[in-house]
Amino acid sequence: MNQLYNGxxxxxxxxxxxxxxxxxxxxxxxxxxxxxxxxxVAMRNSRDPEGPALIYTRGEADDFVRGVKGGEFDDLIG
Structure with missing residues (x-):
């Protein structure tokens, strides 16, 4: 696998x-x-599967998921 980098x-x-x-x-x-x-952990937009991917450490991904589950971003949606 080639070297993976953010973006x-x-x-x-x-x-x-x-x-x-x-x-x-x-x-x-x-x-x-x-x-x-x-x-x-890598993340991409499903509507642009060949577009850029964001790459996070496990800790960063864990913190984000905990924030979502805890409602920290609820004001950004709906």
Missing amino acids: MSAALMDGVVWRKSHFSNPSGNCVELAELPDGR
Whole structure:
């Protein structure tokens, strides 16, 4: 696998298995996540699968998910 870096095209991430939430709507408005071989987590826009991917450490991804579950971003939606 080539060297992975933040903002690289998700299409260049060979062997990465992307997955999306079951809560995603049929029009594809969602993000997809993938575990990288080194343990980091990548995120991409499902509507632009060849676009840039954001790469997070496990700790960063954990903090984000905890914030979402805790309602810290509820004011940004709905």
